[in-house]
Amino acid sequence: MKILIVADNKDPLVYSPNIKKRFGDVEVILGAGDLPMEYYGFIVSSLNRPLYFIFGNHDLKHYQVFKKGERAIQVGGAGDDPTSLQNLYKNSFGATYIGDKVVRLKSKKLLIAGLGGSLRYNKGVNQYTEFQMRLKMLKMVPRLLWNKWRHGRYLDILLTHAAPRGIHDKEDPCHLGFKSFLWFMDKYKPRYLLHGHIHLYSLNDKRVTQYKETTVINTYDHYLLDYEENNG
Template sequence: MKILCIADETDPLVYSKNIASRYADVDAIIAAGDLPLKYYEYIISSLNKPLFFVFGNHNLDFLHQFTSNAQPIMQYGYTDSTMQVLPSFGGDFVDGKVLYYRKQDLIVAGLGGAMRYNKGKHQFTEREMFLRMLKMVPRLLFNRILHGRYVDILLTHAAPLGLGDDTDRCHQGFSTFLTFMQWFKPRYLLHGHIHLQDMNANRHHVYKQTQVINIFQSYILQDPKLGKGSKNG
């Protein structure tokens, strides 16, 4: 499976007239937040591939439309009555959700937002993030029974604590994500939030059975064992 991953800043290689030829072979797009919805809309209309996203702590103008009064939808071969898609947008909001994408046999869970550092939107204390994770447990256990694994990808905005995060309060990672990886063994945790000034800087960390990748700006995730019947333990 090949996934175009994006976060935090628009990439001129993605936001270009050559996007359709450059990324014609991707199976899906994953977005870790802090990007305008118009950017997502452009990518979806150009590639005609599913896009799964969470919100970060910036570009939150439409956050309320995704987190309240959600309406049932059916899209990309699955149904989830707790999710909502803007009529003209088409991306799938997975923040606080667990989604099964039947076409690729891919399970994606999402926990967006950043550590609480002021009174801004979509910020959480460690306890609040842990409680958000607990709400996902029934669906994760269901996946284990039905699909043989809990989840393939955990999509977050913030990093896990001590794995590519920073020391200031805003960019501090969540220990909840460490617990999630220990309990549910995703193959990948994909996050943004930590801007890479040096694009050659290390994006990768490993925790237990999970590869942790900072997908700042853009990153191509290619794994033939991901989706289509992958087994993560």
């Protein structure tokens, strides 16, 4: 199964009339943040494939719409805030938001979790301390344990915006990675951690790193992952 991951930049190879010729065999698309929703919409409408995304620390025009829409669903159900839910649907552009969630793509036998945002550096939107990010992970634990019991593994892919600390990250406060991502990989052993946030300016920049049982990939611009499907 081929998975197309996009992040941080509207790649001219993707944002092109030839997208279907280049990526027509892709079955799933993932968005690792810092991209406009309209770009996701173009990809979905062009390839007619499901797209799952998280937000980064930029391009947050629609961020509050998704957060408000989620709260309306969780608190009172679909009938309590129709305006919010309509906005959520209207602004989704055919994509599915998986921030702070663990989802199973049943038809692809794929277990994915999404953790958006970056390490806090100026108290901006969708920025988190290490403690806050760890709390987000702990809320996922019941579903991860269910996955382990039901499917024999916790997770296949952890989709993040920021990088793990010491893997592909930079030393400036904005681009420093999360230590808690290392803990997550140690504990729950996803096959892949796919992130954005770290721009690649040279062909010599490292894109793929093996960390114990997890392959960490910087998906800046776009990355085409040839994924071997699981049995359950």
